[in-house]
Amino acid sequence: MLFMPNITFSVPDDLYKKMKDYPYIKWTELYRDAIKNVLDKITTPTSEISTKEFFENYEKSGYPLPEITIDEIIKTQERIDEIEWERVF
16 A cells, blocks of 8 residues: 555635535545646756746745846857857857
8 A cells, every 4th residue: 555645735715615516526636636737847847837927936936036137138148159059069
């Protein structure tokens, strides 16, 4: 038998009442799948999210976005291009 630790979730009363309307849904499996999907998304190096999702998640983190000038962006991109050129050839 496979042992899995238990995690307890708290949900608002109104949500709990709505969940009770659908007893045939295996809520535990739904939570497990949702957690797995999020972890897969954030730990897979090839994972892609939209710019909008990135900034929404960043805003939720509470960290301020750094002020970056266009000159810094151009300089950084030029350096990335140089490194890529060196890597390829």
